[in-house]
Amino acid sequence: MSDLAQIQQNFAQALTESGTAPQLTQQIEAGVFSAEQKLQIYRNNFIMSLTDALQATYPVLAVMVGDIYFAQLAKAFIRQIPVQQPCISHFGDQLPQFMRGLESLEEHPYLPDLAQLEWYYSCQINRMPIMSQFPFTDFSKLDSTAQEHVVFTLNPSLVLFQSEWAVIELFQRIKRHLTEPEHATDPLQGFILEQPQCGWIKGSAMAEVEVQTCQPLLFKILQHCQQGLPFSQFSQDATQQGGPEIYSVEQLQMALQQLIASSVITSYHLAT
Amino acid sequence: MTILPNQVGMGLRAPHYQDLLSNQPDVSWLEVHSENYLDDASVQRHILRELSQHYPLSFHGVGLSLGSTDSLNLQHLKSLKELVNEFNPALLSEHLSWSSVSGRYFNDLLPxxxxxxxxxxxxxxxxxxxxxxxxxxxxENPTAYLSYKDSTLTEWHFLNNLVAETGCGLLLDLNNIYVNSVNHQFEPLDYLSQINLSAVQELHLAGFTINEYDEGQILIDSHGSPVCDEVWQLFSWVRKLCSAPALIEWDSDIPDIEVLLAEVDKAKSVQERTQNRTGALENV
Known part of the structure; x- marks a missing residue:
């Protein structure tokens, strides 16, 4: 290993843990400040700049856990999970998974789900939404045989999300509290966490993202569509998968209309 | 669009997007952090497309990690090339530093x-x-909070040799020189009189913060405050010899755009005064 490579290896070690690179401190000019003090500036920059990046991505999570815990969480994450890209726009994608392994969060098992939802939101808010109109005219021309083979396609920006806890509503409440501080009431007033929720995250306009709960039937339809299966198979598949209900044609038609009107289903193709 | 000599620009930051798009204030050019615009489908890239219709651009990178013993990240270079090919910026810059080792990135400019x-x-x-x-x-010449005992070259010798060997240009950050001169106790004019000013194609002006300790103080290159008097003096000195376009950088505690535009105006005033004085001397 070259001298330069060795210095950089030692520097990297010193950034993640103080006092771990005595070789490096011997190579640094001391003056008014010691080599270790000078390294501490870089150590602080490393942790603080990436903490700022996490704070920008996870403001709702930061509110829920408080600034002090968030800073501790960020520091542990930054030290343990190496950044593997020069561009930090995707930094923090592994935070929800990292949180699932933390003993300190065992009493708050909904928080990793909240972080996961916020990650999806943060990804969407920085992406241009893809606008498309459902091709009603072409669809209306399909004969009954063709309709049997229709596979609905979802909005490309759509992310489906479900949790054992009401984290979608929790996210909506805290987000509103952050963006509309003039509504200064307790954002969690009347909130019930212990209820499962399903829904979606979808870009709706430039720098606007829709985070929406939906009925289980709509969610099942969307999961079915996501698998690329013909819609005509939906009822049969739902029953086979242990669904208690047999859905009426009217129920399914209403659900479809709702999903198309919400630009969640944006197109279709015919299964071969 | 090209950036002309002596033109003063400002760093493009997200809080000012709307002001720039709506009002197109009188600033000669914009510098962007390349890494913020690499994603072709991002809102940021869309906004940059709009702004590039009105302002010449300079792309300033922090991710190439040119001083690292790791090989260059070809995927990152490819993304950068796509960005450069789309916008054809007037200037493209990086840092004399490293930021990754064994594939791990530190999001900082390390010495x-x-x-x-x-x-x-x-x-x-x-x-x-x-x-x-x-x-x-x-x-770009970096801010460094430490120096190595093994160093055998001064920073200006290192940069001058780099220019001679590779044909690259220089981005001279006057705030970095001032911050380093205080932290490492040297005369900034010694640096400026030794650096190859003919290779300088862009100048940076920014502010710093002071961290106080029992042992003394350290200046931190925070880019979160106005340019200080000493750096304006360095700018005035450099302007007599170098007409490279100058940039107001402000990256933390970002104020309203009016504050940055006032700094842009101040830079114009400083260089006008300098040029008038120089002209007067030439007439004599």
């Missing part, structure tokens, strides 16, 4: 020792980057 070995290595990396990108890049 290299100024030795013949690291010069040779840095030259190879710059050569490779320029060849891949198909154009010249500028290298």
């Amino acid at each position: 290299i020792p100024y030795t013949k070995q690291s010069l040779q290595y840095f030259c190879q990396q710059v050569d490779q980057a320029q060849q891949f990108l198909g154009r010249q890049i500028l290298i």
Whole structure:
């Protein structure tokens, strides 16, 4: 290993843990400040700049856990999970998974789900939404045989999300509290966490993202569509998968209309 | 669009997007952090497309890690090349620093020792980057809070040699020189009189913060405050010899755009005064 490579290896070690690179401190000019003090500036920059990046991505999570815990969480994450890209726009994608392994969060098992939802939101808010109109005219021309083979396609920006806890509503409440501080009431007033929720995250306009709960039937339809299966198979598949209900044609038609009107289903193709 | 000599620009930051799009204030050019615009489908890239219709651009990178002993990240270079090909910025720059080792990135500009070995290595990396990108890049002098005992070259010698070996240009950050001069106790004019000013194609002006300790103080290159008087004086000195376009940088505690525009105006005033004085002397 070259001298330069060795210095950089030692520097990297010193950034993640103080006092771990005595070789490096011997190579640094001391003056008014010691080599270790000078390294501490870089150590602080490393942790603080990436903490700022996490704070920008996870403001709702930061509110829920408080600034002090968030800073501790960020520091542990930054030290343990190496950044593997020069561009930090995707930094923090592994935070929800990292949180699932933390003993300190065992009493708050909904928080990793909240972080996961916020990650999806943060990804969407920085992406241009893809606008498309459902091709009603072409669809209306399909004969009954063709309709049997229709596979609905979802909005490309759509992310489906479900949790054992009401984290979608929790996210909506805290987000509103952050963006509309003039509504200064307790954002969690009347909130019930212990209820499962399903829904979606979808870009709706430039720098606007829709985070929406939906009925289980709509969610099942969307999961079915996501698998690329013909819609005509939906009822049969739902029953086979242990669904208690047999859905009426009217129920399914209403659900479809709702999903198309919400630009969640944006197109279709015919299964071969 | 090209950036003309003596023009003063400002760094493009997200809080000012709307002001720039709606009001198109009188600023000659914009510098962007390349890494914020690499995603072709991002809102940021869309906004940059809009702004590029009105302002010349300079792309300033922090991710190439040219001083690292890791190989250049080809995926990152490819993304950068796509960005450069789309916008054809007037200037393209990176830093005299490293930020990754063994594939781990530290999101910071870390110091290299100024030795013949690291010069040779840095030259190879710059050569490779320029060849891949198909154009010249500028290298910025960094802020360094420490120096290595093994260094055998001064920073200006290192940069001058780099220019001679690779044909790269220089981005001279006057605030970095001032911050380093205080932290490492040297005369900034010694630096400025030794650096190859003919290779300088862009100047940076920014502010710093002061961290106080029992032992003394350290200036931190925070880019979160107005340019200080001492840096304006350095700017005035450099302007007599170098007409490279100058930039107001402000990256933390970002104020309203009016504050940055006032700094832009101040830079214009300083250089006008300098040029008038120089002209008067020439007439004599």
